[in-house]
Amino acid sequence: MSKLYVHAAPPTDLNKNTEWFMYPGVWTTYILILFFSWLLVLSLFGCTPGMAWTIVNLCHFAVTYHFFHWKKGTPFAEDQGIYNRLTWWEQIDNGKQLTRNRKFLTVVPVVLYLIASHTTDYQHPMLALNTLAVFILVVAKFPNMHKVRIFGINADH
Amino acid sequence: MITIPYLTALTTYFSYGLLFAFGQIRDLFRKILDWWSADNLQGYAPICLGLEDFYIRRLYLRIQDCFGRPIASAPDAWIDVVERYSNDNNKTLKRTTNINRCLNLGSYNYLGFAASDEYCTPRVFRSLETFSASTCSTCVDGGTTVLHNELEECVAKFVGKPAAVVFGMGYVTNSAILPVLIGKGGLIISDSLNHNSIVNGARGSGATIRVFLHNTPSHLEEVLREQIAEGQPRTHRPWKKIIVVVEGIYSMEGELCKLPEIIAVCKKYKAYTYLDEAHSIGAVGKTGRGVCELLGVDTADVDIMMGTFTKSFGSCGGYIAGSKELIQYLKYTCPAHLYATSISPPAAQQIISAIKVILGEDGSSRGAQKLARIRENSNFFRSELQKMGFEVLGDNDSPIMPIMLYNPAKIPAFSRECLKQNVAIVTVAFPATPLLLARARICISAAHTKEDLIKALEVISQVGDLVGIKYFPAEPKKQQEEDGRLKLD
Numbered sequence: 050m051s052k053l054y055v056h057a058a059p060p061t062d063l064n065k066n067t068e069w070f071m072y073p074g075v076w077t078t079y080i081l082i083l084f085f086s087w088l089l090v091l092s093l094f095g096c097t098p099g100m101a102w103t104i105v106n107l108c109h110f111a112v113t114y115h116f117f118h119w120k121k122g123t124p125f126a127e128d129q130g131i132y133n134r135l136t137w138w139e140q141i142d143n144g145k146q147l148t149r150n151r152k153f154l155t156v157v158p159v160v161l162y163l164i165a166s167h168t169t170d171y172q173h174p175m176l177a178l179n180t181l182a183v184f185i186l187v188v189a190k191f192p193n194m195h196k197v198r199i200f201g202i203n204a205d206h
Numbered sequence: 207m208i209t210i211p212y213l214t215a216l217t218t219y220f221s222y223g224l225l226f227a228f229g230q231i232r233d234l235f236r237k238i239l240d241w242w243s244a245d246n247l248q249g250y251a252p253i254c255l256g257l258e259d260f261y262i263r264r265l266y267l268r269i270q271d272c273f274g275r276p277i278a279s280a281p282d283a284w285i286d287v288v289e290r291y292s293n294d295n296n297k298t299l300k301r302t303t304n305i306n307r308c309l310n311l312g313s314y315n316y317l318g319f320a321a322s323d324e325y326c327t328p329r330v331f332r333s334l335e336t337f338s339a340s341t342c343s344t345c346v347d348g349g350t351t352v353l354h355n356e357l358e359e360c361v362a363k364f365v366g367k368p369a370a371v372v373f374g375m376g377y378v379t380n381s382a383i384l385p386v387l388i389g390k391g392g393l394i395i396s397d398s399l400n401h402n403s404i405v406n407g408a409r410g411s412g413a414t415i416r417v418f419l420h421n422t423p424s425h426l427e428e429v430l431r432e433q434i435a436e437g438q439p440r441t442h443r444p445w446k447k448i449i450v451v452v453e454g455i456y457s458m459e460g461e462l463c464k465l466p467e468i469i470a471v472c473k474k475y476k477a478y479t480y481l482d483e484a485h486s487i488g489a490v491g492k493t494g495r496g497v498c499e500l501l502g503v504d505t506a507d508v509d510i511m512m513g514t515f516t517k518s519f520g521s522c523g524g525y526i527a528g529s530k531e532l533i534q535y536l537k538y539t540c541p542a543h544l545y546a547t548s549i550s551p552p553a554a555q556q557i558i559s560a561i562k563v564i565l566g567e568d569g570s571s572r573g574a575q576k577l578a579r580i581r582e583n584s585n586f587f588r589s590e591l592q593k594m595g596f597e598v599l600g601d602n603d604s605p606i607m608p609i610m611l612y613n614p615a616k617i618p619a620f621s622r623e624c625l626k627q628n629v630a631i632v633t634v635a636f637p638a639t640p641l642l643l644a645r646a647r648i649c650i651s652a653a654h655t656k657e658d659l660i661k662a663l664e665v666i667s668q669v670g671d672l673v674g675i676k677y678f679p680a681e682p683k684k685q686q687e688e689d690g691r692l693k694l695d
């Protein structure tokens with residue numbers, strides 16, 4: 050087992066909720082989790098590979114929408130609630146838009162969509178659901194949507 | 207710069223992801239079950255939002271027995287740890303009356319003043335009889351005794367500044383001084399790994415805060431240039447004051463600050479420097495005067511020097527040392543001086559006696575012996591740990607050595623296994639350290655003997671093999687091979 054080492058310098062992010070995303074290895078872990086969950090779905094349900102990718106895509110949509118764009122604030126109280134109005138997506142990189150991390154996270158749903166629709170041969174019910182998922186996720190990540198709450202959904206009282 | 211094995215980084219992310227997922231599922235079920243049962247809020251709003259204490263409820267409480275262990279003796283080289291047990295999977299812990307005598311590798315007892323000392327303790331008892339345990343008053347009203355004045359002169363002379371002011375609590379020294387020194391329209395540039403007290407004080411001051419990469423003077427220069435060129439946010443007027451805050455030894459890394467380069471950068475751009483010597487005063491330097499002495503920096507170049515008495519002097523409280531005008535100003539404005547009770551007289555006497563011992567003014571050479579012993583102990587321990595293959599942070603001569611653990615499951619494993627073998631170790635996780643970089647932090651003391659350190663090394667090596675934290679290849683034992691060859695001849 051070759052020992053690969055990576056060097057990490059502590060980043061200058063004061064927000065402990067998003068600082069962990071700036072260390073090496075996060076992108077690889079994300080992709081590996083998606084791949085292994087596809088294998089898990091295949092072995093549990095015994096469906097076609099395309100159906101499995103569709104299920105992974107839709108679960109990925111539900112999970113990332115809930116945790117990146119719906120839940121606000123931080124899971125600990127040390128910062129005294131200064132981020133309570135911001136979702137995780139709005140907090141990362143200190144609010145700076147179009148950084149490398151943000152571009153990577155925008156590309157992942159699109160690639161998942163392409164894989165899912167290709168392996169299901171663009172058939173009818175799966176294609177509509179996959180398209181809806183990628184549309185919502187990518188629009189939520191636009192720079193113009195920073196701190197925007199449509200129709201007041203998820204705004205503070 | 208921390209070197210992480212790549213596979214360990216991936217598994218650490220995956221473990222935290224799994225812990226997070228399980229925590230969220232349990233919260234979901236708790237919410238569903240609570241929806242069916244009636245709540246006992248009686249119309250009041252809940253105290254905290256459910257998501258704010260998620261980390262405490264679902265991650266910290268699971269390994270709660272590794273933190274906050276009650277002790278039953280003075281924190282000397284050996285310490286009595288009270289045993290606890292839990293019936294509901296660590297949600298609540300109950301104390302027993304059993305006590306374990308453990309080797310103490312967690313207390314900030316750098317010079318061994320934490321337990322009874324032959325010079326300091328009789329004098330402390332005498333001052334307790336004369337002045338009683340508390341002054342029962344603020345410094346301004348009736349709480350400044352002759353001891354307090356003597357202490358302030360003693361500290362100023364020891365640190366090498368014209369004047370000093372002393373407070374009753376170390377954390378408060380930072381968080382109450384920064385708002386007084388700088389306000390709205392000023393700029394605080396602080397190291398990214400500064401202590402929570404500095405972050406709190408900076409946030410309370412109302413000044414703009416910028417962070418520079420840990421211990422990187424070139425990035426500090428970049429940040430200074432950018433900020434001076436831009437000026438205040440929105441109005442772009444020049445900043446009223448710029449203060450750069452660094453620490454002498456960083457408590458979670460054991461690293462020394464690159465003080466000469468940082469002072470040079472600050473002088474070039476006319477920014478004030480604030481040095482927090484909480485862990486380095488009394489512990490490093492030839493005569494124990496801190497990082498300035500160790501790195502050869504003139505104390506007149508640092509504008510404000512702050513320190514605490516909890517680590518090397520075996521007492522409590524903090525001090526600020528600076529020019530006479532600065533200390534005079536602080537005595538008129540700082541709320542910790544005007545409204546908080548002054549430092550307890552026996553604690554003040556302990557500090558004065560400890561400083562006398564360190565400087566050799568008590569007539570013996572115990573101070574110099576202690577300083578030499580802590581240097582030897584730290585260098586020996588660190589080199590042995592590194593030879594065994596552990597990833598140990600920190601510079602030479604620093605008495606703090608964190609051993610990297612990374613995976614969240616190794617934190618309780620290491621802590622509990624060491625406690626079973628009667629070695630008390632402090633493990634630190636999120637949010638005191640970054641999420642990935644959990645560590646076990648060892649503080650070496652001058653009170654540790656060579657036998658103590660060798661026993662500690664054996665236990666840590668054994669537990670390290672069991673838990674799997676020897677991330678670097680161990681150095682081969684060349685000595686034993688040579689002995690074997692000699693015996694054959």
